[in-house]
Amino acid sequence: MSLIAIAGRERLSHIAPPPLRFIGRHLRPLAVPIALLVIWELLARAGAADPRFLPSLEEVVARGVAEFSRGGLGFNLLASLERDLIGFVCGSVAGIALGLAIGFSRLIERLLGPVLLVHRQIALFAWVPLISMWFGGGEAGKIVFIALAAFQPTLINTWQGVSGIPRSYRELADVLTFSWFDFARIIALPGALPQIFTGLHAALIYAWTATVGAELLLNIAPGIGGRMNEGQHLFHMDLLLLCVLLLGGVGVVFNVIAGSLERRLLRWRIP
Amino acid sequence: MSRPVAISERGRGQSHALEIADVSKRFSVAGRQVQALSHIHLAVDKGEFVSIVGASGCGKSTLLRLVLGLDTDYDGDIRVDGQRVERPGLDRSIVFQEHRLLPWLNVEANVAAALRQSRLGAAERGELVRDHLHLVGLDQFAKAYPAQLSGGMAQRVAIARALVTKPRFLLLDEPLGALDALTRLRLQDELQRIVRHEGTTAVLVTHDVDEAVYLGDRIVIMHPHPGRIATILPVTEAVSRDRSDPNFIRLRDEVLSWLGVARTGNDADAELARRSA
Numbered sequence: 001m002s003l004i005a006i007a008g009r010e011r012l013s014h015i016a017p018p019p020l021r022f023i024g025r026h027l028r029p030l031a032v033p034i035a036l037l038v039i040w041e042l043l044a045r046a047g048a049a050d051p052r053f054l055p056s057l058e059e060v061v062a063r064g065v066a067e068f069s070r071g072g073l074g075f076n077l078l079a080s081l082e083r084d085l086i087g088f089v090c091g092s093v094a095g096i097a098l099g100l101a102i103g104f105s106r107l108i109e110r111l112l113g114p115v116l117l118v119h120r121q122i123a124l125f126a127w128v129p130l131i132s133m134w135f136g137g138g139e140a141g142k143i144v145f146i147a148l149a150a151f152q153p154t155l156i157n158t159w160q161g162v163s164g165i166p167r168s169y170r171e172l173a174d175v176l177t178f179s180w181f182d183f184a185r186i187i188a189l190p191g192a193l194p195q196i197f198t199g200l201h202a203a204l205i206y207a208w209t210a211t212v213g214a215e216l217l218l219n220i221a222p223g224i225g226g227r228m229n230e231g232q233h234l235f236h237m238d239l240l241l242l243c244v245l246l247l248g249g250v251g252v253v254f255n256v257i258a259g260s261l262e263r264r265l266l267r268w269r270i271p
Numbered sequence: 272m273s274r275p276v277a278i279s280e281r282g283r284g285q286s287h288a289l290e291i292a293d294v295s296k297r298f299s300v301a302g303r304q305v306q307a308l309s310h311i312h313l314a315v316d317k318g319e320f321v322s323i324v325g326a327s328g329c330g331k332s333t334l335l336r337l338v339l340g341l342d343t344d345y346d347g348d349i350r351v352d353g354q355r356v357e358r359p360g361l362d363r364s365i366v367f368q369e370h371r372l373l374p375w376l377n378v379e380a381n382v383a384a385a386l387r388q389s390r391l392g393a394a395e396r397g398e399l400v401r402d403h404l405h406l407v408g409l410d411q412f413a414k415a416y417p418a419q420l421s422g423g424m425a426q427r428v429a430i431a432r433a434l435v436t437k438p439r440f441l442l443l444d445e446p447l448g449a450l451d452a453l454t455r456l457r458l459q460d461e462l463q464r465i466v467r468h469e470g471t472t473a474v475l476v477t478h479d480v481d482e483a484v485y486l487g488d489r490i491v492i493m494h495p496h497p498g499r500i501a502t503i504l505p506v507t508e509a510v511s512r513d514r515s516d517p518n519f520i521r522l523r524d525e526v527l528s529w530l531g532v533a534r535t536g537n538d539a540d541a542e543l544a545r546r547s548a
Contacts, residue, residue, distance in 0.1 A: 077351040172371050174341055175359050177388045186384055209373045268375045 055238045060245070063238040072227075077246065079222040080211055083139070087146025088207040092200055094147070095154030099199075102155075103162025103192065104184070120156065124149055124210065128217050137219035142211075145218070149210035150203035157199025161192030194266055201258045208251055287314040289338065289440060294347035294497075296333055306497035307333045310488040311347070313491060313500065317439075320473045321468060322487030324480055324526060330498025331476040335442050338474070339363055351440070361388060362432035366446040370425040372417040372432075378404065379413040379530040382432045389436065406465055423454035430462070434469055441466060443475040447482065459485055463512075480526050484519060485512060492529045503528055509539050 036058060043049050044056035067073035074167050102109045102116075127148060135141035173183045215225020224243050231239035308330040315321050323331045336342050337349055340359040349356045351363070364385075372381045379400055386396045404410050407427035417425055426446060433441060446462070447455045463486055466473050474495040477483050483490050487506055494501045504526065510518045 168367070168369065168371055171341060171375070175339060175365055176385050177359055177361055179388070182387050186376075186387070187373065190373070193375070266416065267377075268377075 008102075010156065052235070053209065053237060055241065059238045062240050063198040063236075064242050067239075067242065073242070073246075076222050076227050080215065080224045081250070082222065083142055083214075084146060084207050084211040087124055087143045088150045088203060089197055090202045091147030091150030091207065092233075095151040095199065095203065096158050096196060099155045099158025099161060099196075102159045104188070109159075109163070111170045116155065116159075120152065124152070124206070125213060125217075128213075132218055139221065142214040142221070145214045146207050146210045149206040153197070153202035153206055154199040155193045157202070158192060161195030161199075162188055164195070165191045194269065196261045197258075197266065201262065204258055205251060208247075208254060212247060284400070286350070288317040288319075288352060289313075289315040290348070290350045290353075291334070291338070292348040292350070294298075294334075294345055294349060296330070296337065296342075296345040298438075308345070308433045309435045309497035309499045309502055311498075313474060313489060313503075314331065315474060317472055318470055320486055320488045321491060322483035322489070323474065323476045323491040323493060324478060324483045324530065325493030325498075326453075326495055326530065327478065328498075329493040329495040331493055332444055333498065335365065335444050335474065335476055338440070338442060339365055349411060361385075362438055363442060364438035365442040365444060366426070366429050366433045368445040370417070370422075370429040372425055372428055376416050377414050378409060378420070378428050379417050381417070381428055382435050384430045385435050399435050400431075403435045404428075406468065407431045407461070419541070421454075422450050423458060426450065426458065427461070430465065434465065434471070434493045437469070439472060441469075441471045441473045444479075445477055448477070448479070455482070462486065480523055480530070481514060484510070484523050484526060485514065489524075490526055492526060504529075508543070 025067055028141050040054075041057040044051065044054055066075070098112075102112055121200050128145065130149075131145050135144045169191065170183075174189055178186065208233060211223070212225045212228075215221065215223040220226050224246060228240055228243045230236070231243065286288070291311055291313040294308055294311040295306070297547065298305045298307050311334060313321075314462055324376070325331050333342075337345055338356065340356045340363070343357060373384065378385065378540065381405060382400045383396060386399065400411070401413075401433075404413055407430055409424060409427055409431070412428075417428070420428065430446070430461075437535065443462075447458050450458065473486075475483070475486055484506060490504045490506060492501045492504065493499065504522070506522065510516070510522050513519060
């Protein structure tokens with residue numbers, strides 16, 4: 001069904017006037033998600049699925065309207081985003097700082113490199129029990145967990161970005177008699193920037209995943225994860241599905257923002 | 272342009288602009304010692320343009336690295352105005368085969384980067400940068416990024432960056448080697464004009480014999496394994512700067528024969544044709 005829709009739109013884009021062509025091009029990425037929603041709705045309506053386990057799209061939308069108008073879910077979403085942002089900033093600042101230190105200093109690289117490579121092998125969620133013992137299951141524990149999630153990709157990417165500066169650029173810095181500071185400011189930092197952004201981009205997604213993980217696994221608190229716990233225990237499938245859609249939506253928004261920032265700041269890469 | 276002066280003609284105690292005395296250099300490659308340079312003697316006078324030609328592996332680029340001061344682990348002595356070279360300095364600039372422009376800086380900023388260590392004020396630096404972009408004919412491209420330039424334009428920016436510090440020595444490490452043939456010919460003329468204009472002493476390393484003859488006042492021919500100077504040929508006034516002049520061709524063939532390529536192009540082609548027949 002979606003295939004036919006895409007093919008039809010494609011043909012349309014060749015003969016259609018510019019505005020239609022524009023819409024056609026921008027709607028194409030949405031074709032499959034929309035098709036999935038339609039299939040969901042059809043299944044629910046045809047009675048093919050038990051409505052207790054798969055509520056119809058209308059029910060979920062109605063739930064969403066009610067939740068947001070009463071302010072319940074909006075408040076929870078803001079609570080999750082705040083937690084996510086604090087953890088992301090703490091973790092990625094630490095990751096970039098340590099990554100730069102390791103990238104610049106052979107000594108620090110030799111001292112910390114092996115430890116960090118081992119640390120990388122440990123699944124993120126394996127830290128949950130430890131963190132809840134050390135920092136408690138409250139707000140502090142959650143933020144530490146989110147920060148840890150953001151820390152890893154920024155650290156690894158910053159480190160690799162700086163140590164990946166080509167030898168020829170280091171030689172150029174020698175020939176131009178650059179000071180260490182000039183080398184860092186003019187060559188190493190801008191050279192590592194694309195990779196630092198890659199790390200930040202990944203950290204943004206990891207942190208958001210960890211936010212929900214922390215809310216589900218640690219103490220119940222206001223947040224999307226908290227509402228999902230509630231949905232699970234009270235058997236509110238519409239609330240659960242609404243939360244899942246919301247998580248995906250926020251993730252997509254993060255991706256778009258990060259992508260456009262990256263393009264703007266790294267303009268020199270595009271001829 | 273000054274013509275070569277035999278070393279013996281010079282008065283004692285008067286030092287050359289650049290003096291390379293009995294320089295040898297060994298590398299350790301995979302646990303084995305490789306002799307990259309063996310007993311190199313070369314004196315370059317102020318304002319002179321010296322071409323160094325040789326097959327790859329003859330150590331010509333290594334020699335430039337030593338003169339630059341990027342590598343100080345060698346035997347012998349390299350002196351600039353009587354001072355032993357200990358480290359890189361802004362009196363010696365280099366243009367590499369790849370332009371090595373920083374892709375995140377625009378043309379202007381790339382050239383200005385060479386002035387980071389200069390004591391000049393911002394206005395003077397800006398003027399120097401503008402002058403040198405004008406010198407290489409790229410005034411219109413000051414705000415362009417390297418990714419937007421052709422190979423020849425990027426190499427011109429690299430030349431401007433090398434000259435903006437007003438160096439006494441311009442070292443050229445196959446600077447036109449990566450360019451297409453037409454651009455190379457055009458930039459050879461430009462290089463000659465620019466070096467004359469600036470009055471810089473130049474040492475050019477190349478594997479292009481035509482280029483060596485066309486640009487050099489003297490041609491240093493190096494042989495590999497170990498890297499050593501086979502001979503130094505003067506480019507006399509009789510050799511006009513015309514690539515099809517008989518004297519030019521004679522000198523070019525002499526250089527080629529020193530490099531072990533005895534026949535001229537036509538003979539070699541005939542030989543190939545006969546063999547394949």
